[in-house]
Amino acid sequence: MPPSMPTQSSEIPTQATDAAAPVAALRTIPRDAHCISRKDISPNALRVLYRLREAGFGAYLVGGAVRDLLVGGHPKDFDVATSATPEEVRQLFRNCRLIGRRFRLAHVVFGREIIEVATFRANVDDGSGDRELHEGGRLLRDNVFGSIEDDAVRRDFTANALYYAIEDFSVRDYTGGFEDVSNRVLRLIGDPEQRYREDPVRMLRAVRLAAKLGFHIETATAEPIAPLAGLLREAAPARLFEECLKLFLSGHAVESFLGLERHGLLATLLPETASALKSNRSGALRNMLVEGLRGTDARVAAGEPVSPAFLFALLLWPAYCRALMALQAQGMHAAEAQRRAADRVTLHQLSTIALPRRFSLPMQEIWLLQPRFAQRQGKRVLRLLSHPRFRAAFDFLLLRQSASPEHAEDVAFWREAQASAGDIVVDTDSDPGSAADGNEDAAPRRRRRRRRGGAAAGA
Ligand code: ATP
Ligand code: MG
Numbered sequence: 001m002p003p004s005m006p007t008q009s010s011e012i013p014t015q016a017t018d019a020a021a022p023v024a025a026l027r028t029i030p031r032d033a034h035c036i037s038r039k040d041i042s043p044n045a046l047r048v049l050y051r052l053r054e055a056g057f058g059a060y061l062v063g064g065a066v067r068d069l070l071v072g073g074h075p076k077d078f079d080v081a082t083s084a085t086p087e088e089v090r091q092l093f094r095n096c097r098l099i100g101r102r103f104r105l106a107h108v109v110f111g112r113e114i115i116e117v118a119t120f121r122a123n124v125d126d127g128s129g130d131r132e133l134h135e136g137g138r139l140l141r142d143n144v145f146g147s148i149e150d151d152a153v154r155r156d157f158t159a160n161a162l163y164y165a166i167e168d169f170s171v172r173d174y175t176g177g178f179e180d181v182s183n184r185v186l187r188l189i190g191d192p193e194q195r196y197r198e199d200p201v202r203m204l205r206a207v208r209l210a211a212k213l214g215f216h217i218e219t220a221t222a223e224p225i226a227p228l229a230g231l232l233r234e235a236a237p238a239r240l241f242e243e244c245l246k247l248f249l250s251g252h253a254v255e256s257f258l259g260l261e262r263h264g265l266l267a268t269l270l271p272e273t274a275s276a277l278k279s280n281r282s283g284a285l286r287n288m289l290v291e292g293l294r295g296t297d298a299r300v301a302a303g304e305p306v307s308p309a310f311l312f313a314l315l316l317w318p319a320y321c322r323a324l325m326a327l328q329a330q331g332m333h334a335a336e337a338q339r340r341a342a343d344r345v346t347l348h349q350l351s352t353i354a355l356p357r358r359f360s361l362p363m364q365e366i367w368l369l370q371p372r373f374a375q376r377q378g379k380r381v382l383r384l385l386s387h388p389r390f391r392a393a394f395d396f397l398l399l400r401q402s403a404s405p406e407h408a409e410d411v412a413f414w415r416e417a418q419a420s421a422g423d424i425v426v427d428t429d430s431d432p433g434s435a436a437d438g439n440e441d442a443a444p445r446r447r448r449r450r451r452r453g454g455a456a457a458g459a
Contacts, residue, residue: 024149024174031169034178036069038169044110045078048117049166051092058083058120058148060163066171067159070181071213080117081151081163089117122146123154149174156195156202157209157221158187180218186210187218196224200231201243207263208247211255217263226264233268237354240269244353248311251300253293272319272348285318288403295399309362310392312355314399319345320367334371342367362389369393370400373410381417394418 038046045061052059059082065075082089089106090096096108096117106117122144146154148163155161158177165172173179175189186209188195188202196202203225210217232240247256260266267274277286292314299306323341328334342364349355355363370393372384384390394414401407 024153026149027173027176027178029171029173029178034070034171035072036066036164036169036171040069040074041065041164042078042113042115044108044113045080045115046166047110048080048093048108048115052080052082052084052089052117053166055084055088055092057088059166060148060172061166062151062163063155063160066162066164067177067181067213069164070162070171070178071184073213078115080115081120081148082117083120083148084117085119085145086117089119119145120148120151121154122150148172153189155189156199156205158189159185159209159213159215161189184213184215185218186213186215186221188221192221193224193228196228196231200228200235201239203229203232203263203265204240204243204247204260204269207259207265208243208250208252208256211247211252211259212250222263229264229268232265233352237350237352240353241355244269244315245308245311248293248296248315249300249306249308251297253296254290257290257293269352270315270319270349271352272322272345273316276318276322279322280318284403285321288399289314289318291402292399307362307392308355308359310366310395312349312359313363313366313392313396316345316349316363317367319349338368338371362392365389366393366396370397373397373407373414376410376413385417385421 041061045065049059049061059080061078062081063079065078068075084092086098086104086106089108090098093106093108095110096106099105099107104119108115108117152161152163152174155175158175158180160177161173161175162177162181163172163174164170171178176187180187186206188206206217206221206225209215247253247260257266260269266277273289277289280286296306296311296314320341323345324337327337327340332340346355346360346364350360366389369384369387369389372380373393375384387393397407397411397414401411
């Protein structure tokens with residue numbers, strides 16, 4: 001069907017303007033030919049779907065949830081697409097609020113679970129001014145209602161454009177996504193270069209989803225990424241921060257990192273780290289980074305908390321080390337050079353990724369505490385142990401140790417110091433800093449206690 005012809009079920013007439021626009025052709029996969037079962041769908045999402053359906057609207061589960069269910073995964077959220085307008089959705093649900101600019105999205109709230117309900121949208125220009133293109137082809141607003149076919153082809157990957165219909169439990173496929181999911185292939189809908197120009201973040205989504213799902217990025221989808229990687233600099237830094245958290249804190253950080261490297265995205269996303277890794281011939285910095293990401297993935301798998309501050313301390317450590325070395329080579333005093341390097345690296349990175357201060361400050365602390373692990377005398381030990389960032393900084397030291405064994409003694413000492421934290425006897429005689437450092441009194445005081453059983457703790 002030529003793109004200029006109206007689609008069969010368009011409730012709201014739209015006018016296609018783009019000769020390269022993808023064409024939707026429906027294939028229906030009946031209930032007995034796919035594995036999605038209602039018992040795997042959030043009961044609240046089912047409630048929303050049924051209510052919309054009863055009111056006579058088209059109601060579908062869509063996007064990541066359908067894709068994840070088809071590969072046997074557990075979706076973290078369930079999105080609904082419908083022919084009802086946001087205002088019509090609001091009238092159906094008391095627990096509904098409209099969000100977004102010009103009230104284009106409905107959130108139906110069930111305690112802590114939010115079901116996002118979006119009206120079918122189109123990637124076309126209907127002349128209303130609701131869709132704006134930047135001169136580079138970047139999509140600025142995407143607010144035009146449309147048919148389900150329009151809605152399918154404006155999505156990014158075929159795997160993300162599948163619709164589970166509540167009326168007959170079938171899966172509706174307009175872009176070949178069902179077959180792609182079966183073959184574990186990630187394929188952009190439409191002309192890849194054009195779709196990346198519209199929204200460069202799609203390049204990161206390609207890498208992230210391939211890493212998460214273990215999918216192969218189809219050749220025509222993969223090829224333009226490296227040449228277009230620079231477009232990411234135009235993406236909103238706040239959005240890139242969010243995307244980074246998804247890339248690295250969702251349990252597939254190592255695969256995501258390798259994907260970013262492979263597709264030439266690392267140099268745009270983390271430019272100083274990428275160049276520091278390049279000039280680090282031994283590969284020790286890269287090994288440590290990958291090791292750290294492996295640890296992050298293990299924590300996510302074990303359900304343990306992970307922090308953006310620690311993540312960025314890790315991601316930017318190569319950049320920090322390089323900046324520090326350069327400043328020290330200029331003859332700057334160590335402490336001053338550390339502070340300057342931390343500030344410089346943070347500031348540079350902020351132009352790409354909007355790392356909020358509540359994360360960048362603890363990130364810097366993790367770096368700046370590292371040299372203090374080499375100071376093992378007297379009150380300094382207690383001071384460091386009671387530092388609010390001690391735990392994170394020590395975990396970071398462990399990671400450095402895994403990459404280069406020169407920190408073995410420090411690690412052993414601080415392990416022991418933590419184990420006997422309440423029992424440390426402060427030996428002021430052997431503390432070289434105690435006489436000279438007027439701030440020693442500011443150190444938290446601990447009760448002096450005898451060690452259990454009198455055994456030497458090695459502190
Ligand atoms: P995740 O598992 O990370 O939630 P997801 O595919 O559900 O993956 P979301 O950001 O939740 O990602 O987006 C929901 C859906 O919206 C996607 O499945 C896709 O259909 C569509 N979408 C999201 N981002 C884009 C984009 N940049 N361009 C086009 N469509 C998009
Ligand atoms: Mg999602």
